[in-house]
Amino acid sequence: MSAPPPPTRSASNRASLWPGLAALAAATAYLILLLAVEKQTIVLTVLAGGIVVVLLAAWLRLLTPVTRSFAAHEDGLGGFAILAAIVLGLYFHEDHFVLLLVITVMLTTVATLGLNIQFGYAGVLNFAGASFFGIGAYTSAVLNAHTAVPHLIVLVIGGAIAALIGSLLLLPVLRTRGHYAAVVTIAFALLLKTFLEVNDVLGGPQGLQVPGMKILGWSFNDNIELGGITLSFYMNYFVVALALLICAFILVRRLERSWIGLNLDAIRLDEVAASCFGLDIARWKVTAFISGNFLIGIAGALFGMVGSFVAPNNYTFADSLILVSILLLGGIGNPWGLVVATLIVVVVPEKLQTIQEYRFLLYAALVIAVLRFRPEGLLPRPVRRYFSRVPR
Amino acid sequence: MTAGLLAQYIMNGLMLGMMYALVAVGFTLFFGVLDVIKFSHGDVLTVGAFTALATYVAMQTAGGASPWLELIVMLVAAILAMAFLGVLIARYLVLPLRSAPPLNTLLITLMLGTVLRECVRLFYPQGANPKPFPALLPKGSVDLGGFNLRLDNVLMLAAGTAAIIGLQFLLNRTKLGLAVRAVAQDEETARTMGINFTAVVLFTFAVGSALAAFAGVMNGLYYNEINFGIGLYLGVIGFSAAIIGGLGSVYGAILGGFLFAGLQIIGTVLLPFASAYKDVFAFAVVIAIMAWRPTGLIQEKISERV
Numbered sequence: 001m002s003a004p005p006p007p008t009r010s011a012s013n014r015a016s017l018w019p020g021l022a023a024l025a026a027a028t029a030y031l032i033l034l035l036a037v038e039k040q041t042i043v044l045t046v047l048a049g050g051i052v053v054v055l056l057a058a059w060l061r062l063l064t065p066v067t068r069s070f071a072a073h074e075d076g077l078g079g080f081a082i083l084a085a086i087v088l089g090l091y092f093h094e095d096h097f098v099l100l101l102v103i104t105v106m107l108t109t110v111a112t113l114g115l116n117i118q119f120g121y122a123g124v125l126n127f128a129g130a131s132f133f134g135i136g137a138y139t140s141a142v143l144n145a146h147t148a149v150p151h152l153i154v155l156v157i158g159g160a161i162a163a164l165i166g167s168l169l170l171l172p173v174l175r176t177r178g179h180y181a182a183v184v185t186i187a188f189a190l191l192l193k194t195f196l197e198v199n200d201v202l203g204g205p206q207g208l209q210v211p212g213m214k215i216l217g218w219s220f221n222d223n224i225e226l227g228g229i230t231l232s233f234y235m236n237y238f239v240v241a242l243a244l245l246i247c248a249f250i251l252v253r254r255l256e257r258s259w260i261g262l263n264l265d266a267i268r269l270d271e272v273a274a275s276c277f278g279l280d281i282a283r284w285k286v287t288a289f290i291s292g293n294f295l296i297g298i299a300g301a302l303f304g305m306v307g308s309f310v311a312p313n314n315y316t317f318a319d320s321l322i323l324v325s326i327l328l329l330g331g332i333g334n335p336w337g338l339v340v341a342t343l344i345v346v347v348v349p350e351k352l353q354t355i356q357e358y359r360f361l362l363y364a365a366l367v368i369a370v371l372r373f374r375p376e377g378l379l380p381r382p383v384r385r386y387f388s389r390v391p392r
Numbered sequence: 393m394t395a396g397l398l399a400q401y402i403m404n405g406l407m408l409g410m411m412y413a414l415v416a417v418g419f420t421l422f423f424g425v426l427d428v429i430k431f432s433h434g435d436v437l438t439v440g441a442f443t444a445l446a447t448y449v450a451m452q453t454a455g456g457a458s459p460w461l462e463l464i465v466m467l468v469a470a471i472l473a474m475a476f477l478g479v480l481i482a483r484y485l486v487l488p489l490r491s492a493p494p495l496n497t498l499l500i501t502l503m504l505g506t507v508l509r510e511c512v513r514l515f516y517p518q519g520a521n522p523k524p525f526p527a528l529l530p531k532g533s534v535d536l537g538g539f540n541l542r543l544d545n546v547l548m549l550a551a552g553t554a555a556i557i558g559l560q561f562l563l564n565r566t567k568l569g570l571a572v573r574a575v576a577q578d579e580e581t582a583r584t585m586g587i588n589f590t591a592v593v594l595f596t597f598a599v600g601s602a603l604a605a606f607a608g609v610m611n612g613l614y615y616n617e618i619n620f621g622i623g624l625y626l627g628v629i630g631f632s633a634a635i636i637g638g639l640g641s642v643y644g645a646i647l648g649g650f651l652f653a654g655l656q657i658i659g660t661v662l663l664p665f666a667s668a669y670k671d672v673f674a675f676a677v678v679i680a681i682m683a684w685r686p687t688g689l690i691q692e693k694i695s696e697r698v
Contacts, residue, residue: 127502172683178494179429182502183631184682190628191675198668317624321506328499361510364503368485371500375492
């Protein structure tokens with residue numbers, strides 16, 4: 001897939017780029033509209049309109065060319081998706097709230113990408129995603145306040161600490177399976193939250209302030225003046241979060257396509273068969289668990305700096321379940337589905353204030369419905385293509 | 393340590409152990425008949441406790457009665473409501489997913505637990521705050537040389553023991569219990585013997601959930617306070633207790649419950665400086681036990697591990 005297609009193969013068996021591009025443009029425009037409107041009735045109308053349009057498109061079979069176009073031109077459309085994100089950021093360049101929301105979406109996507117390596121590829125259960133996110137955030141809180149470690153390195157350390165603390169769980173996670181492994185991570189999620197609440201050093205239930213990011217003297221918490229235009233200070237974080245998302249996305253997508261992803265898939269689908277083929281189950285599960293937690297931790301570290309505040313109540317078991325919900329709604333193992341699902345799960349309750357309070361309930365019920373009636377998720381993971389040159 | 397203090401610790405351990413055992417028995421029953429883990433079990437306990445509290449509030453507004461009558465009405469309301477809820481869950485969420493991958497059952501019950509927990513938090517008046525639970529048992533106590541034996545604790549222990557003995561009787565001495573054990577042992581054969589599989593499963597879920605409601609009321613009476621999160625806590629601990637005892641074995645679950653409470657009490661005695669870390673310690677023990685003996689101290693008879 002990485003090699004450019006030979007010129008001899010052309011339109012005959014390759015889906016066109018245009019349906020995907022049109023869908024992307026429409027989605028971006030819709031998102032800008034949704035983020036721009038404020039009045040609750042209009043928000044509701046826009047949301048309902050979006051659902052109707054998507055259902056209508058599905059009914060008219062307009063979505064098939066879009067998926068085919070995405071499958072055929074993933075790299076190109078990925079580039080356009082980045083462009084769309086930049087357009088979105090520039091459109092809202094002075095709106096603090098919207099930028100924060102978009103950053104939240106991007107960092108949550110990074111976290112769910114990490115969870116996806118564990119859940120979606122290796123089949124290692126992790127119901128403590130928000131805890132590892134919190135570990136990253138607390139790391140940046142402590143390091144930014146008390147040390148002079150450069151803040152970009154703090155991000156990496158945040159990921160490393162999350163991976164390190166996560167590796168304490170390796171033994172129980174490796175030795176157990178299914179329900180048993182689930183209870184280990186649930187117990188860890190509850191343990192960490194209680195620990196943070198009773199621990200005075202880390203601020204107890206009140207949490208800690210996180211000093212903002214600063215790179216080479218450039219303070220991220222000041223608004224930017226560019227030739228008379230004021231950009232929100234969140235634009236700084238927007239750029240870093242977008243860069244992080246792009247790196248994480250490419251990494252996860254490459255991982256999935258590579259032989260590592262193939263090994264992980266084999267282990268998830270049938271451990272006995274995989275070990276018969278000489279795969280070291282423990283080694284790959286460890287790899288998936290640690291690298292997943294590393295990604296979640298990095299996202300958490302940056303999120304701590306963006307939010308400038310960390311508290312145990314932001315990283316509860318319910319938040320971990322929200323991350324799992326995103327994974328299930330998006331279709332386990334499909335990074336593109338994750339982006340869409342994160343957008344829905346994070347943006348809708350923020351825009352529709354009335355359901356903000358009910359979001360845990362709502363998403364839990366939604367996941368039950370999805371599992372019951374469409375277990376493969378909203379955007380199921382496509383079948384692996386072993387030979388990119390062979391048309392489907 | 394004085395004998396009185398020791399006796400106090402033992403009493404606390406017994407109370408905790410009884411609650412854990414009642415929850416663990418539910419897990420083990422469900423696993424026995426259907427080979428599923430119902431992660432929403434703990435939250436059924438929460439809903440049971442809040443049902444009892446709501447019944448109490450309703451009776452208070454209606455004029456009130458003697459504490460004994462109130463307690464019995466509360467208990468009956470909670471037990472019946474939770475038995476019904478358990479049947480509903482089994483009928484509409486667990487049984488339809490029998491052929492689905494186990495992960496789906498796990499996730500669906502986990503999410504159902506969230507739904508129940510959030511419903512209590514959002515729809516019970518001020519459900520997000522801890523609620524005082526009425527102390528309806530007689531308050532007297534007997535002084536036994538430095539140890540204050542509280543009458544209500546003794547009564548609760550006796551009631552819990554009675555519930556467990558009743559369950560034993562039900563499982564071992566009645567025809568229905570025989571059917572439950574038959575289904576647990578071999579579903580196919582049980583069916584060919586004319587046992588109504590669905591009915592037995594629903595009955596088992598009703599019994600397990602009723603025990604959870606009982607434990608929930610007991611928890612409320614013991615701490616005189618309930619909040620929407622107790623179920624999650626007791627659920628995780630109850631599940632670990634069931635695992636310690638070996639899933640599928642009722643005796644094992646009871647043993648596991650008391651063993652876990654014992655460990656927790658020993659932890660608080662040995663680490664008195666860290667009493668705030670009591671729950672942290674409990675969950676650390678859960679994780680450590682899973683790492684040490686992933687299938688429990690008493691091994692499952694047929695292990696699914698290869």
